[in-house]
Amino acid sequence: MTTEAASNSKKPRPSSSSFSSLPEEVALKCLLHVPRCYDLNLSLVSKTMRSLVRSPELHRLRSQLLKSVYLSYDFYFYQIAMDPSPSYRWITFRPGEKTTDYQLEQRFPRHSLGYAVSVGSEIYFIGGRSLPSTRLWILDTQSGHIWTAPSMKVGRSEVNKTAVGVVEGKIYVIGGSEEDSQVEVFDPQAQTWDFVGEEKVTCESRFSASMKQKVYMVNRDGRVSTYSPREGINNDATEMPSDDIIKFVCVVKNVLYGCFEWSGLMWFNTKLKVWRKVVDRDGKDGKLELYSFAAAKMVEYEGMIAFFWPLCNIDPFKENILCKLIALDRLGEEIRGRIEWSGIVATLPRDIVLRDCLVVSG
Template sequence: MSIQAASNSEKPPQEDNYQPPSSLSSLPDDVVLNCLARVPRSDDLNISCVSKTLRSLVRSPELCRLRSRLPKKSLYLFYHFHQDSKRCHWITLRRGEKMITSTHDYQVEQRSCSLAGLLTSPHFPTFYSSGVSVGSEIYFPDHGWPFPSTKVRVLDTRSGTIRMVPSMKVARWAHKKAMGVVDGKIYVIGGTYGKNQVEVLDPETQTWEFAGEEKVQCNSRFSAPLEDKVYMVDLEHGRISAYSPREGINNVATERLIEHMNCMCVVENVIYACFKRSGLMWFDTKLKVWRRLIDSGGKATLCSFNAGKMAEYEGKLAVFWTQINTNFVEKVDIRCRIIALDRVGEEIRGKIESSGSVATCSYSITLSHCLVVSD
């Protein structure tokens, strides 16, 4: 048998039917356009450099039409003045077509509404209380100080009005309970002195039910949904646990946090947090440890020690903090930093895409919530 014949006979059978993987350009134009419509406009220039076909599709009116039909998302940053508890204030950040202030192509809008007739606690929303968004609505629990409360409010971001929703079955402290959205339903965990059942709100029927017979004890200042679970940071021990509607509550990381956490959120199925000394970090769910977020060069640690609130926006990390305005007495700037994230091997790297002031307010404000909604 010749060498040629031997090499052919030893060829794996699957190679006879092997076909090279299809590229994006080999797909029909309408399929490619639907894919491109979900890519941020800031990446259009990079896409145009790939090929002439993609360049023409990026510039086509059809792509603009498809993008206009997609649901728009806006980021809501809430704050309150220490001397004024009767108004709810927020800043809306959304993708725009032109430069607004120093946040590049993001539009910024400031709004507020009266809480007359709805105010049952000293401040709304409270600094440490949880809040979640479902569609275009944002749900806030009542602070309940000095007593726990069953009340929950909802902000309709389309109309800018706030209304009360049916009360929970169990009174809870807002600054100790965890909240998260799983499969479109809102789960409320802990916030009581002892063990109690988890409650779940169906936004469509506006009804509360107990999630199960299991009673859990949880005092959580920070919580975030990830992979059909609600991850929580315990107030007393600083340990991370997760609640699943199917499995109940389980410890995720047994090691105690050794420093204060400022805020926490989830971006592209990864938990990020800002610590007082270590700055921005992400949680490795496989190793169950916190790891530092480094810069795009893979060398320096990407820090933001003063971050007060942060949230996912268009697959990126939006970080907010206050900074003293040197041009005005007793004024502070609310600053925003947009960070693009990229996983490289076992690391996650961040690149600051924009950074600047989104508003100037009086000195006595507190950032309370940061949430993303669908317009």
């Protein structure tokens, strides 16, 4: 052996990095993003890895990432008249799993439910549905408890057109009163309401959604305006589909989507201020494939769009709730959609009316 080779053989080799050498907290956060289908393979790597995969802490962290759809419903007027204690009923489920994996949630008095918005595992009911109210109710979906929180300063209702959005964890309420009113913001951490600025504004939108630290407000004809805590109201001109009416809006991966009565599923180009059609996987008009004209609700779910609508059951006293999940892909200046999953997610009594549809974490 040469002197140089002997010298090299004595040099310490650089220590190779090992996953098991990471602090447990860091290792668990890494495993959190690995699909569960790989758990068995990971368990065979080492005793340490097997311990991490089976850790109750990893199970807890994963459960926090799980999202469920909360869908409320009640009955048509003639059935309500026969109910001595009218209330909304809630079901919860995860689309794409077994169709029997839904749960009936507790009832809540009808008068207590105003505009609904979710933040984490909590659902906030703001104001009144038909009559102005300053009330705020909070439902903790993990415990099932519902309680009243501090009231708003202005009475608001959905009938008077209300826009609600969540920006940086705070809930902003725009409009909803019989006269022009200031924007109010609720801080869930401090449990306080405050006015934002002194300007009184009017809300003309029927739909709202949160995106990029702004509240997007959409009129029935598709006109889009925004509210930002820093910039206030912005009413830039919008190029709209001619003679069409929007039915729902939602945000998926920082893109605003709208479902129109005749044009079908569309997305909003925020730079050009124009609505564009979502095409199918072949780049063709996907109106018939991607959208159901019977759809009653639309919501973002796990990076996809979920449509829901009731359909008759073979039992004349029951109704099925159908779901269609639309996966979305950006390709240049196009957004293409494809049906990822569809099926029955619940079977409920006949003649129901779907109300709120929210996605809740945890």
